[in-house]
Amino acid sequence: xxxxxxxxxxxxxxxxxxxxxxxxxxxxxxxxxxxxxxxxxxxxxxxxxxxxxxxxxxxxxxxxxxxxxxxxxxxxxxxxxxxxxxxxxxxxxxxxxxxxxxxxxxxxxxxxx
Amino acid sequence: xxxxxxxxxxxxxxxxxxxxxxxxxxxxxxxxxxxxxxxxxxxxxxxxxxxxxxxxxxxxxxxxxxxxxxxxxxxxxxxxxxxxxxxxxxxxxxxxxxxxxxxxxxxxxxxxx
Numbered sequence: 001x002x003x004x005x006x007x008x009x010x011x012x013x014x015x016x017x018x019x020x021x022x023x024x025x026x027x028x029x030x031x032x033x034x035x036x037x038x039x040x041x042x043x044x045x046x047x048x049x050x051x052x053x054x055x056x057x058x059x060x061x062x063x064x065x066x067x068x069x070x071x072x073x074x075x076x077x078x079x080x081x082x083x084x085x086x087x088x089x090x091x092x093x094x095x096x097x098x099x100x101x102x103x104x105x106x107x108x109x110x111x112x113x
Numbered sequence: 114x115x116x117x118x119x120x121x122x123x124x125x126x127x128x129x130x131x132x133x134x135x136x137x138x139x140x141x142x143x144x145x146x147x148x149x150x151x152x153x154x155x156x157x158x159x160x161x162x163x164x165x166x167x168x169x170x171x172x173x174x175x176x177x178x179x180x181x182x183x184x185x186x187x188x189x190x191x192x193x194x195x196x197x198x199x200x201x202x203x204x205x206x207x208x209x210x211x212x213x214x215x216x217x218x219x220x221x222x223x224x225x226x
Contacts, residue, residue: 032213034213034214034215036217038154042219043203043217043218043219043220044156044203044217045217046214046215046216049214087154089156093213095209095213100158100161100168100169101158101213101215102158103155103156103157103158105153105154105155106154106155106156108154
């Protein structure tokens with residue numbers, strides 16, 4: 001089955017700095033890669049996603065890159081703010097009937113003011 | 114107009130009891146999921162249903178039995194609760210083949226004493 005590794009497990013940055021979280025996956029059939037943000041005590045919520053036919057996608061301060069050959073994808077957050085502090089999960093999905101997402105173990109991001 | 118709802122939000126019970134968690138989505142999605150998030154925040158899929166049919170059944174003790182009476186509902190019944198069942202359980206839904214984005218419910222925090 002699919003295996004997703006996510007690094008680092010914790011990340012602490014100063015407000016205004018950039019943060020990068022990396023994930024690798026094992027199954028080349030995976031074709032959809034969402035990123036979820038989970039604030040303390042809340043539900044995971046999608047912040048950005050990318051499909052296998054795209055190499056990069058950007059939405060304001062966040063961007064995701066995908067390297068299909070190397071089977072890795074990354075989340076980039078620029079100009080971090082304290083409200084970016086949360087747990088971030090990457091996932092790799094095989095788009096079959098009822099696409100199964102395998103989640104990484106999460107990265108706890110702390111942005112210090 | 115909550116998209117994915119779960120009840121109850123908190124559940125405290127004794128070992129050996131049987132309990133149920135209910136999930137409903139009003140997004141018109143055809144696929145629903147149950148995830149378990151343990152104290153380390155790892156998010157692990159348990160079950161997936163597509164159009165009321167079981168699609169994914171990860172290695173979960175058979176004390177856990179999901180039931181999908183219709184596409185909008187996916188309930189989780191747990192028999193003979195054990196201490197290790199204490200976790201936050203998230204329901205999620207998606208529209209297979211259309212978006213694949215999973216929308217999560219608010220979670221149910223289960224504490225087994």
